Amino acid sequence: MSEAAPGSTANIWRGLRKHRIALLSLVILVGMIAACFAAPLVAPYAFDAIDLASLRHSPTFTHWMGTDELGRDVWTRMLYGGRVSILIGLLAALVGTGLGTLIGSVAGFYGRWVDNALMRVTDVAYAIPTLPLLILLSSYSGAAVFSMVVIIGGLSWMATARVVRSEVLSIKEMAYVVAARGMGATNWTLVVRHIIPNAMGPLLVGATLGVGNAIMIESSLSFLGLGVQPPTPTWGNMLMDSQATMASKPWLTIFPGLAILVVVLAINFLGDGLRDALDPRATSPVRR
Numbered sequence: 001m002s003e004a005a006p007g008s009t010a011n012i013w014r015g016l017r018k019h020r021i022a023l024l025s026l027v028i029l030v031g032m033i034a035a036c037f038a039a040p041l042v043a044p045y046a047f048d049a050i051d052l053a054s055l056r057h058s059p060t061f062t063h064w065m066g067t068d069e070l071g072r073d074v075w076t077r078m079l080y081g082g083r084v085s086i087l088i089g090l091l092a093a094l095v096g097t098g099l100g101t102l103i104g105s106v107a108g109f110y111g112r113w114v115d116n117a118l119m120r121v122t123d124v125a126y127a128i129p130t131l132p133l134l135i136l137l138s139s140y141s142g143a144a145v146f147s148m149v150v151i152i153g154g155l156s157w158m159a160t161a162r163v164v165r166s167e168v169l170s171i172k173e174m175a176y177v178v179a180a181r182g183m184g185a186t187n188w189t190l191v192v193r194h195i196i197p198n199a200m201g202p203l204l205v206g207a208t209l210g211v212g213n214a215i216m217i218e219s220s221l222s223f224l225g226l227g228v229q230p231p232t233p234t235w236g237n238m239l240m241d242s243q244a245t246m247a248s249k250p251w252l253t254i255f256p257g258l259a260i261l262v263v264v265l266a267i268n269f270l271g272d273g274l275r276d277a278l279d280p281r282a283t284s285p286v287r288r
Helices: 009-018 020-037 074-110 112-127 130-141 145-154 158-171 175-182 187-195 197-223 235-245 251-278
Strands: none
Touching: 009 020, 009 251, 020 074, 020 251, 074 112, 074 145, 074 158, 074 187, 074 197, 074 235, 074 251, 112 158, 130 145, 130 197, 145 197, 158 187, 158 197, 175 187, 187 197, 197 235, 197 251, 235 251
């Protein structure tokens, strides 16, 4: 049986399995995502069910993570909030990665004045202070999920554009691309079938890390009251609701904060593992 190609799925999986922390992170992520998106099936209550007899109740067998200031079950709201936070993270990373890939591939492939113009646009976008612009845009957008995805994704494409441009500049001069051009392949064919697939390694790692970054941004905006608005729960607005009782009712802060920490750390470790698996030169000691 022939050995798998360096960039094949089998080879990537083989490399990822050697990175135990990344593999554990993948299991944790899959488990958390599955639990969150199965919330209507596994949550014991409705996310907006109010129990005035159990206001800010500490964790019990009835309410595993306690209740909030309206008597709503924190475990249930964690599951439903995770659906929103993770969905925004995934979609925003998809938007940012897609836009960055488009701009970077066009700049790298055509070069000259096209490259110069697009990279100057990227430099200008980098120079704009992101957080104030996010706050300004979210305050006028109504903070709906779709708006948050567009805003976060639309302001997170610059790093991807630079990475893709660098990869395309290198790949387009390789022998197989030159041969395909000599055989009459169109520019579209060259980019889609030959260049982008061979730049997929850094793209995949960047997209993975972009999910964690988007979740952090959404949580920060929600904590400031500028993200998705209650009663729709997110981990960020759960933190916002609990800030007045951080000392006296710590479980209201600990559980959503811990969820954000675990997910973002797991995504970062997974991205590290993917980088090592996709780079045959990588010699990370974690893999030993």
